[in-house]
């Protein structure tokens with residue numbers, strides 16, 4: 001009998017024992033090919049020597065120094081490297097310990113920015129329906145995942161949710177991709193007008209939607225229109241790259257492929273690659289300067305922000321991601337994964353869509369390909385697929401997302417960037433079998 005409070009009180013989980021390359025091994029010696037990095041975390045696999053050495057060195061030199069008293073060389077170097085590679089205009093890094101914390105910091109920074117620049121009426125956030133921004137109350141309020149929000153709705157601030165950019169489901173017959181993108185982006189304009197432009201502080205979105213919709217990128221032009229609308233109304237654009245950032249889509253930041261730069265961007269997961277719990281919020285010089293020249297103090301913080309060991313791990317990960325070889329490899333392996341999934345599942349009667357960028361791919365399952373009707377949520381199809389895949393030694397990330405308030409079934413794939421061509425073939429084969437046995 002376990003004394004551990006597992007998130008699922010009924011799950012009977014194997015005990016992870018060792019990690020090696022793209023594999024995890026349990027205490028019975030069973031190997032699992034990691035095709036999802038847990039939740040898009042383990043971008044460098046499970047035994048990266050440089051990251052482990054960096055953590056060990058940091059531990060030997062300095063395990064902890066509170067950021068109220070000291071800065072650390074690891075934190076300073078990480079900030080410099082991140083800002084150097086960040087989208088245009090990003091000038092500062094605020095370290096945190098994970099994705100939800102990064103989003104909380106982003107929301108509070110946006111609010112403080114408007115307070116310090118004499119615009120106290122700006123307090124509203126607009127987000128999108130198919131979105132997830134974390135499980136803490138502020139981040140949960142921003143997210144649009146109804147299933148996760150429902151039990152806590154009384155505790156959360158009200159947030160407006162507009163349509164996501166989800167071409168597979170929402171593009172109308174005869175509508176071009178571009179026209180579709182502009183139509184849904186313009187919902188932001190409508191919502192700003194409805195709320196009153198002077199009350200809105202930020203729009204938050206994931207450039208490639210992860211946990212609620214399974215690797216859905218926006219169509220070309222969508223985010224440029226979003227950027228224009230935010231600029232026109234003086235609203236901050238927060239991009240949540242907690243899942244899709246840090247090279248996952250083939251560029252360090254996913255938004256590079258949309259040709260825009262945010263005012264604030266959040267990252268986590270791949271930043272620590274699973275070696276340390278770490279995240280960051282990055283912001284523009286304009287925002288940072290407003291705080292510096294105003295109160296001079298960001299009124300937010302947690303004990304473990306900027307933990308030297310987390311910073312050292314993230315610095316080693318980022319050094320690898322920016323070595324000029326790793327990201328082109330992600331793009332090439334991503335194309336191969338996409339082709340393998342198409343070959344194996346493209347004609348499957350219950351596979352509605354295969355999508356994504358780089359090594360961030362999603363498969364949407366449907367009861368009927370012609371009508372795109374989702375499966376009955378009571379079937380818990382995604383859970384059965386996960387169980388089958390684990391039985392066959394494959395980790396994938398199936399989820400019941402929300403499709404306009406309903407549950408839908410998606411599988412998210414986010415293998416380590418070191419995945420081999422052979423392993424990509426195995427992922428497609430094992431997954432196809434796991435899906436077939438579940439339906």
Ligand code: PLP
Nearest residue numbers: 098099100132133134210242243
């Ligand atoms: N934002 C996005 C886009 C995410 O996918 C997640 C987690 O899945 C979070 C925020 C929350 O991150 P964490 O679980 O590290 O708190």
